Amino acid sequence: MGRVNTPVLTNTQQAELERELKSNDNHSFRMRCQAILLKAAGRNSKDVALIVGMCHVSVNSWLKRFKNDGIEGLKIKPGRGRKPLLDKIADKEAVLAAVKANRQRIQLAKADWQATRQKGSKPVSESTFRTFLKTLVGDINEFADG
Numbered sequence: 662m663g664r665v666n667t668p669v670l671t672n673t674q675q676a677e678l679e680r681e682l683k684s685n686d687n688h689s690f691r692m693r694c695q696a697i698l699l700k701a702a703g704r705n706s707k708d709v710a711l712i713v714g715m716c717h718v719s720v721n722s723w724l725k726r727f728k729n730d731g732i733e734g735l736k737i738k739p740g741r742g743r744k745p746l747l748d749k750i751a752d753k754e755a756v757l758a759a760v761k762a763n764r765q766r767i768q769l770a771k772a773d774w775q776a777t778r779q780k781g782s783k784p785v786s787e788s789t790f791r792t793f794l795k796t797l798v799g800d801i802n803e804f805a806d807g
Contacts, residue, residue, distance in 0.1 A: 666721065668728060670701045674778050693723050693735040700724055747793045756793065768792065773793055 706717035714721035726734035
């Protein structure tokens, strides 16, 4: 039988983990808090994994993050997922200029805008271009209302 990697929790850490376990809206975050509390109680990783519904390697990974970063280490870090093809800050002016030049034809505006883009950048579909325009219009309307 392998060694049990038991974290030593202070009273404040224990209280904070229990509070987050009971009150946090994010289910996966609550499961991570429960895993740390169970490990602190002396359970081995495989038992904890069966209780919280993850593999024992994940339990040990979250335990390592908790030891390094505290309760903040149990939260998902930003930046996951697919990055947007169009950036509101970088592409806003060029897209608006292309639309002003071709107000009646979005296809022509998109073609003009893509001609000015850097080489090697991914092509954008017409629906993505339209969605980006809608977000820009929403931002402009919020700015005008506020």
